[in-house]
Amino acid sequence: MTDQAARTTVEADVLEREVIDENLLRRLLQRAGRGLAAPALEALELMLDPGTPSAARLTMLAALSYLLMPTDLIPDLLPVAGFSDDLVALTAMVGLWSNHVTPAIRMRARRKLDRWFPLAH
Secondary structure, three states, rough: HHHHHHHHHOOOOOOOOOHHHHHHHHHHHOOOOOHHHHHHHHHHHHHOOOOOHHHHHHHHHHHHOOOOOOOOOOOOOOOOOHHHHHHHHHHHHHHHHHOOOOOHHHHHHHHHHHOOOOOOO
């Protein structure tokens, strides 16, 4: 491997299933509701999937972390401009999501969603 290749290669175990507190996540998503839980679980499964490139996993994790942080680069209290930095993070997430989500990832997220939010018949 060349020096340049060694410097540009990103290898990281960004997130592992053993690190996730599913009970905490479940309580949080139950407050949010099924509509918000579905994409959140897809994003989580995308980050946990070993087939997702490390760089994409790291970017998703960084964007999610930024969105959840109480302080922002541009305070949300400023009209319009305050949410522009959040929009950049969301745009990065959606781009990665659409490029890397697979039917298997969607199926795993859907199974978990149905377990956590059983549909009333």
